[in-house]
Amino acid sequence: MKDRGLKMAKIVLLALPVLMFWMILRGSAGEVDFSLLREDVEQAVGLTGMKQGDARLLRRFYGLNGEELENWTLWTAEDNMAVEELLLAECETEEQAEQVRQAAEARVETQKKNFEGYGPEQVQLLDDSVIRTKGTCVLFVVSAQARQAEDAFEKAFAFRRF
Amino acid sequence: MRRKRAGRGFLAAAFLAALLVWQGNRIWQKEQEQFPAVAWITALEQKDTGEIKAELNARDEAERQQALAGSGTQTGAEGAGSGAEEKPADRESLKKRFGQSVIVGDSVAEGFLDYEILDPSSIVAEKGLRADSAGPDIEKALSLSPTHLFLSIGLNDLEYCKGDSSRFVRDYEGVLQQIREQAPDLPVYVNAIMPVLPAAVEEKPVFGYVEEFNGALKELCEKWGIPFLDSGDILEGHEDWYQKDSVHLTSEPYTQWLARMEEAAGL
Numbered sequence: 001m002k003d004r005g006l007k008m009a010k011i012v013l014l015a016l017p018v019l020m021f022w023m024i025l026r027g028s029a030g031e032v033d034f035s036l037l038r039e040d041v042e043q044a045v046g047l048t049g050m051k052q053g054d055a056r057l058l059r060r061f062y063g064l065n066g067e068e069l070e071n072w073t074l075w076t077a078e079d080n081m082a083v084e085e086l087l088l089a090e091c092e093t094e095e096q097a098e099q100v101r102q103a104a105e106a107r108v109e110t111q112k113k114n115f116e117g118y119g120p121e122q123v124q125l126l127d128d129s130v131i132r133t134k135g136t137c138v139l140f141v142v143s144a145q146a147r148q149a150e151d152a153f154e155k156a157f158a159f160r161r162f
Numbered sequence: 163m164r165r166k167r168a169g170r171g172f173l174a175a176a177f178l179a180a181l182l183v184w185q186g187n188r189i190w191q192k193e194q195e196q197f198p199a200v201a202w203i204t205a206l207e208q209k210d211t212g213e214i215k216a217e218l219n220a221r222d223e224a225e226r227q228q229a230l231a232g233s234g235t236q237t238g239a240e241g242a243g244s245g246a247e248e249k250p251a252d253r254e255s256l257k258k259r260f261g262q263s264v265i266v267g268d269s270v271a272e273g274f275l276d277y278e279i280l281d282p283s284s285i286v287a288e289k290g291l292r293a294d295s296a297g298p299d300i301e302k303a304l305s306l307s308p309t310h311l312f313l314s315i316g317l318n319d320l321e322y323c324k325g326d327s328s329r330f331v332r333d334y335e336g337v338l339q340q341i342r343e344q345a346p347d348l349p350v351y352v353n354a355i356m357p358v359l360p361a362a363v364e365e366k367p368v369f370g371y372v373e374e375f376n377g378a379l380k381e382l383c384e385k386w387g388i389p390f391l392d393s394g395d396i397l398e399g400h401e402d403w404y405q406k407d408s409v410h411l412t413s414e415p416y417t418q419w420l421a422r423m424e425e426a427a428g429l
Contacts, residue, residue: 080272
């Protein structure tokens with residue numbers, strides 16, 4: 001009897017830290033305060049010459065339904081010959097985040113096709129664009145400040161995780 | 163017996179672990195959730211835009227007729243008396259009035275689409291479009307069965323023709339020929355090349371030929387009996403309506419430009 005109890009306790013004790021570690025890894029990304037993350041990323045990009053996009057634009061550019069996402073923010077270039085863009089999305093699941101990531105990749109390809117052979121500066125910015133996923137959060141930036149935005153995104157998670 | 167008990171203990175522990183996973187991770191619970199609206203959007207995307215547009219136009223026309231019937235004969239009498247009636251120039255009215263007309267053009271014309279001045283079914287525009295390579299785009303535009311066709315081509319031809327306006331006119335004539343062969347009765351309107359800022363000419367001297375190209379294009383239009391619309395004056399005194407390349411335009415002038423086209427076509 002005693003033996004059995006001890007064995008069970010051992011199993012539970014062994015399983016618990018493994019489970020907790022796994023949950024931290026999977027769940028922590030969603031625990032980042034989106035409004036703070038958004039503030040950090042938007043500040044890093046600078047947003048000059050950009051305007052906020054609505055749900056219709058999110059659908060038009062990415063084929064995504066804003067209502068199905070937990071949180072999101074979209075900024076696009078004011079001028080049609082500029083390619084600056086910022087999409088930050090917090091998804092409900094990692095699968096959904098993967099869909100958003102794929103949508104961002106498709107958007108880059110469409111834009112590159114649009115400007116290929118016409119706007120070398122725009123194509124360069126698109127080549128240097130950043131797509132990053134952390135748990136359920138996805139960042140997509142086309143900007144001269146793309147690296148800074150990526151750093152801000154990474155830092156937001158690093159700070160909260162450890 | 164002992165082995166059986168240990169097995170049961172293991173089962174209980176496994177059950178506990180499963181319970182923890184289930185309770186502790188809300189992401190896991192929502193994993194199966196997808197984008198239910200994506201299928202609907204994709205299905206809509208597959209639909210023929212010409213068909214949708216025709217349906218919408220029919221609905222709008224029915225609404226217009228109904229409104230006219232409702233307001234009685236008074237409007238008609240007034241309209242006849244005063245001559246030109248004042249048409250609303252707001253974005254939505256302009257978009258609606260443009261109806262099933264189509265613009266074929268280059269990156270400047272693309273602004274109508276990018277700034278959402280017109281619906282995608284009203285625009286066949288491509289960056290870098292030139293008169294000599296416009297064939298497939300004209301084909302595409304004609305397949306939309308437009309009621310009026312507007313052309314806005316020439317900016318890229320400046321460089322391609324190295325400033326030679328006669329070559330430009332020759333290429334442009336090919337475009338008009340193609341339209342007339344396939345749609346002899348379709349009302350066609352030719353837009354002038356929009357002026358660029360001096361900074362653009364400094365960077366690419368070939369932009370200095372805009373006026374000369376427009377003059378040649380105007381002559382060609384006279385020869386073909388096609389209206390030539392020069393809306394460049396809209397941009398006078400509005401350097402801030404140019405993008406940083408001093409060639410392309412911000413969203414501001416597009417509604418005025420569209421109003422000009424509609425006015426010329428009597429839309």
